[in-house]
Amino acid sequence: MTTRIAEVALAVPKRTTFEYLLGDSTPAIGARVQVPFGNRKLVGVVLAIKSDSNWPVEKLKPIQQILDDDAVLDTGLIKLLKWAAQYYQHPIGDVMQSALPVKLRQPNSSEMPQITQWQCSELGRETDAATLSRAPKQQALLLALQQSELTDSDIKQNYTTAIIKALEQKELIEAQLITPQSNLDWHTQLQVNIAPKPSLEQSLAITCISGTQHQFHPVLLEGVTGSGKTEVYLQAIEPVLKQQKQVLILVPEIGLTPQTVSRFRKRFNAPVGLLHSNLTDNERLAVWQQAREGELAIVIGTRSAIFTPFLSLGMIIVDEEHDNSYKQQDGFRYHARDLAVMRARFEQLPLVLGSATPSLESLHNALSAKYQHIELHNRAGNAQHAHQQLFDVKHQPMQFGIAVGMQQRMRAHLEQGNQVMVFINRRGYAPSLLCHDCGEVEMCQRCDKAYTYHKGLNKLQCHHCGDAKPAPQQCSACGSKQLVTQGVGTEQLEQGLSQLFPQYKSVRIDSDNIRSKSRFNQILDDINQRQYQILIGTQILAKGHHFPHVTMVLIVDVDGALFSMDFRAAENLAQLITQVSGRAGRAELAGEMWMQSHQPQHPLLQDLVQNGYQHFARYALDERRAAGLPPFSFQALFRAEAHNQATAHQFLHSVAELIAAQAHVLPLGPFPALMEKRQGRFRMQLLVQSQERGALQKALFVSMPQIEQLPLAAKVRWSLDVDPQDFY
Template identity: 50%
Template structure:
């Protein structure tokens, strides 16, 4: 058959490639793996990536279509990143085309050129001067020469009106050979910039030891920077990045949430004068591509982003940092269910660069890797400067009267700290006004019609809202079951707590930080500026407040409900609860003022709470790791979760029963030691109108699990019942629900 056969990865969850002939007029020597091509697919056109080139195909010649266009002259991605994407698709058992779709910016998936937006600049040419004869009688052109002379590297076209110039005058200068228009990337710098714009802080002994250890090894090494809250982990990052930049390399910094981006950018831009770019889902398509290209071309020395930024190409990779490495936000929960933290470690290995995983509450997986010698352990046990760890006290609220979820000792403590001119953080991990609306006469409860969940009461605007499927409806004013008007809003969320505190402390502003209040762009940045002003105020919020924020004037952290994680059905419940309490508590006493943490609980004698408040997170982590080892749970074993959902519960269960039988037969044939747990209904069986069930696969060896998945999933893809359900596989799941 004439011409090479292109094996193209297209954006599809199917784990297969599609064969095409090479485009007309394209020579075989101009084709290579990693280039984008435009191809016909059914009745439409699609953009795919060449994943293989072959001389043969199983597709009949009459059905083999030619690709329409070769988009790139060179591979789109560097070799190390291409290998990372191949490994990601294989490890997480996902289609290569869909994996590339997650890794590439939207405009590249649509076939746009892989170039940044170009800024138009006007620049004087040699020989131009204000008294030049060609402009002696042209006042506006003469003025333009004078202004451009002040901008030797070019004046942006967008700014010409601010300088009183006109386009006609500049174009006249261009025709006379006195000026030219040039195009540059928005991240281009005309001349080398000084590396630092601010002096680094003096590192304490522990920070200095960590920096020397990191600098003392070349090539790939995984470092776990285990530092208590407020110990100066960010300063270690900054000084490690400085050494990376001095060596002519780039640094990639992953953070868990968009909400942390503004303060992270501000801290990095204050320290470094070189270009710093951000990558997250809040950018528009053009901004994302510009940042992607700046990183690929080496124009940006520092790249900061959320989990998808792990797929950003770097011209000169030198260091990867994952801040708050324990955070669940690094795990994608839909589609390609990858863990950006784990991919960061593998990418560092591929690129032979060091990686720093930082956290005050390291994940048990990372601590397990330290025990096995895979990661090097760096500890920061003291807070930076004169700051001291906060003191803990549990308040037993059994038999106490609560006002909007707060007991009297808590309210009194809040008042004392506010009177002293300090700030108070009130943590309640429930959005809305109240979690339940109930009829006092007959016991009816407002439930979601599409989920096995109660509707949350919201006041601004008034509505009932399901936080699982996003269903919303107006609040009832009478019980639909008994027509009683005695409907009661039970429990407290952030809105109710905010309202009560505003009434109780009218002289102090109450700032609420949750998903609803921070929905507007720049809202988080504006709120943080108000907090950083240092004026006494009350902060009320969810776990958005727990992640890495530096609030030097917060002296009291009030945790309103610590009992939720004590009896979790998930084996990771104790770990997550301990992490959350520790992270929230870490916002108190981060400067010269001593901090205090008050925890409301019905279980003041619970061993987990006692050990956490008296011995700290490290003791809990050691206990949990030992317990997991005895029970054979991750990280001492490896699991994958097969989920299925359908409009009918029986169909989902039938598919999983059949899948379980297939897996058991394959395990016997291949001699694999694999345990199958289920199928069982998901903890929330009905969600968004569909019934869900799950099947857990567990093995003591990672290779054993993946060997089974490699043979099992192709059979599921062709299974007749597989077309009647929506199913997915989650390798190394962190959310069992």
């Protein structure tokens, strides 16, 4: 009898697969099995069935249990994941594990799970919601459930646990466990609601994208903010759905998904699945299974949704493709946009990458004809581009970080009944607390960085490691009680603007103030209902949101990134400025954007104001070409950290010697990370660069086994990041 052996990928820090003996049953390629590994039992994915082994057969252990009747990862996904493991130089088992929902990383059933669904009780159906008028949130939820049943995560997008609990205690609503019903014939019920007439630019884009079905055809849709890129997506996927194909749409932030889902559900009478980190494990598995069985027409999700299996995938769309949220920053450090490109290539699918501020990598691919390049220069409808202007704050009187001249502009817009957005990328009350007498700054000893002062909580917090302590009453160095803040954060801006404009309501949107999805969605609704006139926020507020009544945007401080050592800082700043500017003047009302700066003559700022992002990006590409930087070269970054700086440095020095022995690659370093100390550890980096992607990959592949055997490899925390996006 022929010996049969399964090659299994296990989530262990080894860059190999493992072999196990098969019994009478044969698992499918891509199915999960439970196997012994040392004194543990692990769940792995079968990658191959074979009859020979590099090991003596008598030393192989048998598989303990076959967990799935069918493959949970299809051949297309396995091909993508094998490529990703090789490209990102990451253990194959960990890569496979990353592609599975949490529930399937354990020996749980892969059948459709039960999820929690809320409905009105008999009493709730008979109750007049008007009786809850003194509790408007409870009233709104009761009305919603009187119209239809909702899942746990659907409710928690808009309502807090306290509101749900209150209605449950009144016996007006109740929860039940249900198994999501199959909807395999959604295409027969597909209805497309009337779409707005596209502009000429939009029509050309829709035609170009729609004419590329059933083939790999990457398109970069470069459309200015407010140009109607989402409408292009909607009309481009219509023929895909009509051919009974499914569509995957990636978005960078959870905060963008409710708006996007709402538009797609309104347009198509078809099931839309949502994948993001706020789902329960059962809900995520349910969406995963529904997509795999072909029960969902559209799946909208954040980064990890790229691993979703589909019965018949017909198109992939990556919205805001430039966003760094697509890059996984720990563990398996993949870039979801780049995996989307490879998945589309492997499965021969049309791919749309959309952005008002495309990454220089994608723009380079478009300008070199690797991608089709479609541009939308005009805003949808009658909306005009926001007029961008710089305000020189040198010698200007300032209050709460805002120049008096800017206060006058804000007042003019507010008096006309419009909304104003104030952007600053620093949360908290102030970035530092110092002694007015001796100059001592309260520092986080674990990170060598100043604590951020949070006045409302009366505490100091390190935004790098999370360490926090009560705000001191006196200086720790000299005992003086003359402690003053330095700099401005969102909390101080909120307080200051309330004093400067007491007749207008302001709202602060940052990660300190927005701790739940429901609160975030409620605030967005309140903004569009004009309950707030002044919006204060960080990047959360800048991305993709539509605020039709905002006519002025003020960026409090744009100078911070002008002199960064990170070569991508200028690109990131230009993208941020352009995206923030895009929040103004999105409807009939004209918009303007102001940037406060001590460096108004800086070439980057002048280029953006005078010529816009498109000109800046093309000029930046010329600079990158001259400097031999990505996308005209390829990089990998080794990071190492240790309690002793010399240990991390010595380890990376040894890595550099191994890398230097390879052809056509250049190791640069070791050098300290831009943030040299964090959480009590010193952080060093080694950059490896090459003009050829293949040469870099070969050098890493050859060197990694040797690096893992270095004596210091077990004494430092180290990692490899292929195509790094930052140097922090």
